[in-house]
Amino acid sequence: xxxxxxxxxxxxxxxxxxxxxxxxxxxxxxxxxxxxxxxxxxxxxxxxxxxxxxxxxxxxxxxxxxxxxxxxxxxxxxxxxxxxxxxxxxxxxxxxxxxxxxxxxxxxxxxxxxxxxxxxxxxxxxxxxxxxxxxxxxxxxxxxxxxxxxxxxxxxxxxxxxxxxxxxxxxxxxxxxxxxxxxxxxxxxxxxxxxxxxxxxxxxxxxxxxxxxxxxxxxxxxxxxxxxxxxxxxxxxxxxxxxxxxxxxxxxxxxxxxxxxxxxxxxxxxx
Numbered sequence: 001x002x003x004x005x006x007x008x009x010x011x012x013x014x015x016x017x018x019x020x021x022x023x024x025x026x027x028x029x030x031x032x033x034x035x036x037x038x039x040x041x042x043x044x045x046x047x048x049x050x051x052x053x054x055x056x057x058x059x060x061x062x063x064x065x066x067x068x069x070x071x072x073x074x075x076x077x078x079x080x081x082x083x084x085x086x087x088x089x090x091x092x093x094x095x096x097x098x099x100x101x102x103x104x105x106x107x108x109x110x111x112x113x114x115x116x117x118x119x120x121x122x123x124x125x126x127x128x129x130x131x132x133x134x135x136x137x138x139x140x141x142x143x144x145x146x147x148x149x150x151x152x153x154x155x156x157x158x159x160x161x162x163x164x165x166x167x168x169x170x171x172x173x174x175x176x177x178x179x180x181x182x183x184x185x186x187x188x189x190x191x192x193x194x195x196x197x198x199x200x201x202x203x204x205x206x207x208x209x210x211x212x213x214x215x216x217x218x219x220x221x222x223x224x225x226x227x228x229x230x231x232x233x234x235x236x237x238x239x240x241x242x243x244x245x246x247x248x249x250x251x252x253x254x255x256x257x258x259x260x261x262x263x264x265x266x267x268x269x270x271x
Contacts, residue, residue, distance in 0.1 A: 002068075002098045003077045004091060006084040006110030007040060009213070010189035014111045015044055022077055022108060024048050030055040030067055032080040032090050040079075050077075060093040068097035082213075084112050088132045088158055113187055114156050117215035120194060121154075121182035124220070128154040134167055141167065145174035152220040152254055159214045165206035171218060172199025180219040186212040223257035228266055231258050235267045 005022055008014040023029070023046050031037035034052040041048070055063055055078065067076060078085045078094060084107070085091030098105050114130050131148070134157055135141045148155060159167050164183070171181065181202055183195045191212065195202055226234075231252050238248035245267060253260035 001075055001104035001106060002071050002094060003075060004085045004095070004105070004107040005077050005079050006108060006112065007037075007079050007082055009082045009111045009113050009116075009187055010192075012043055014188060015040075016108065016110050018108045019110060020044055020046065023050075026050040026075070026077045028053065028070070028074055028076045030076055030078045030094065032056050032085075036081045037079055055090050055094060057090055060090050064093040064097040067094055068101045068103055071098055071103045072101065082111075082113075084110065087112065087114060087130070111188065113158075113184075113213065113215050116187050117182070117184040117217050118154065118156055120184065121217035122196060123154040123180065123182065123217050125154065127152075127220075128156060130156045133158045133160075134163075136163070138166065138170070142170050142174065145170050149174050149176075150221050150224070150255055152223065154220050155218045157216040157218070159216055161210045161212060161214055164210050164214055164216075165203050167216070168199050168203045168206055171216075172203065175199070175218065175221070179221075182217040183210075184215040184217065185210065187215065223255070226256045226258070228258065228262065231256050231263055232266045232270055235263055236270070239267075 003022060005019050007019065023041055023044070026048060027050055029037060029050045030053045032055065034054050037052065053067065055067065070076060078091055080089035080091065083089065086095060095105050118125055118128055129151065135144055168181070171179070177198055177200060179199065181197065181199055183202055185193045195205060234252045235245070235248045238251060239245050245264065249260045249263040249267065252258070252263055
């Protein structure tokens with residue numbers, strides 16, 4: 001089988017007993033960076049020396065099938081440098097290849113920068129979306145943010161410290177000056193910090209220089225008051241683009257706050 005194993009995102013004390021046990025008994029470990037994993041095992045006082053196979057962004061595409069085939073006869077533990085594999089880290093390709101071959105896939109849950117940032121941000125946690133890293137190129141980043149401007153769910157992003165100020169400025173332009181944002185830095189580490197405010201407030205802070213691992217949490221857009229007639233027109237446009245009526249109604253309902261059932265009935269009546 002394939003065992004996705006979550007590793008600490010900063011504090012070694014977050015290594016679970018299951019993680020230590022599976023690494024102590026592992027025969028094969030697929031690692032994003034084998035040196036980082038070896039250092040982790042030494043820090044956790046694990047004496048086992050399993051066969052290490054590098055699996056990272058640059059080789060996963062062609063390595064995944066090979067490892068999935070190997071997993072038909074052996075257990076393979078998959079770890080990334082920090083957190084849960086496959087979440088903005090290598091692992092998805094391996095899981096997809098394993099599923100295609102009928103290989104069992106399981107996981108050892110544990111530290112997650114996404115969930116930790118979400119829960120301490122002060123933003124709604126009942127519905128959220130993880131957007132990963134924003135594009136590096138300014139034009140592509142702005143286009144991505146504009147497309148998310150009406151997203152009603154809390155949004156979670158990863159960002160590099162050197163691009164944080166520019167990304168925050170673009171968020172302010174795309175989402176508006178009053179949108180709530182929390183920047184979570186160095187989670188679980190000695191200098192853990194959470195800065196909350198508007199984009200303009202946080203840009204001023206970020207321009208002074210920020211270091212460490214960064215997670216940005218942004219509140220979702222407030223529902224815009226839309227008439228039932230306009231909402232039905234939105235549903236009709238989505239249906240015309242190929243989306244099922246039920247799904248179109250659900251999407252417009254989430255964006256407007258109007259009843260999905262009412263939208264469905266009104267759209268049928270308008271035909």
